[in-house]
Amino acid sequence: MLDQDDITETRPEPCTHCDYCEFNPLCDAQWRNEDSLVYVANIRTPERHALEREGVRTVVELSTRAGSVPELHDENLERLVARPLSRSLRANTPKSAGL
Numbered sequence: 001m002l003d004q005d006d007i008t009e010t011r012p013e014p015c016t017h018c019d020y021c022e023f024n025p026l027c028d029a030q031w032r033n034e035d036s037l038v039y040v041a042n043i044r045t046p047e048r049h050a051l052e053r054e055g056v057r058t059v060v061e062l063s064t065r066a067g068s069v070p071e072l073h074d075e076n077l078e079r080l081v082a083r084p085l086s087r088s089l090r091a092n093t094p095k096s097a098g099l
Helices: 024-034 045-053 059-063 074-082 087-091
Strands: none
Touching: 045 074, 059 074
């Protein structure tokens, strides 16, 4: 039997099945509400996880990050900070939002 202490928070994780998954709208809504790093253009999963371990969990936090991230080369961090948002987020963002 599962012990309540063993239950941890679950979060959606992007994968190759997302385009076909019935839960995609739910995941997408959660990522948007969280301002998730999944919307940083061309961010790789290990880069996203390294940033999250350092407390950088949103696009806004990434854009204001000053300082290195131990698991990322400084050049990679600079590239991510300078990246525009992914096309999927821009396509669904009202022009008045300023993104």
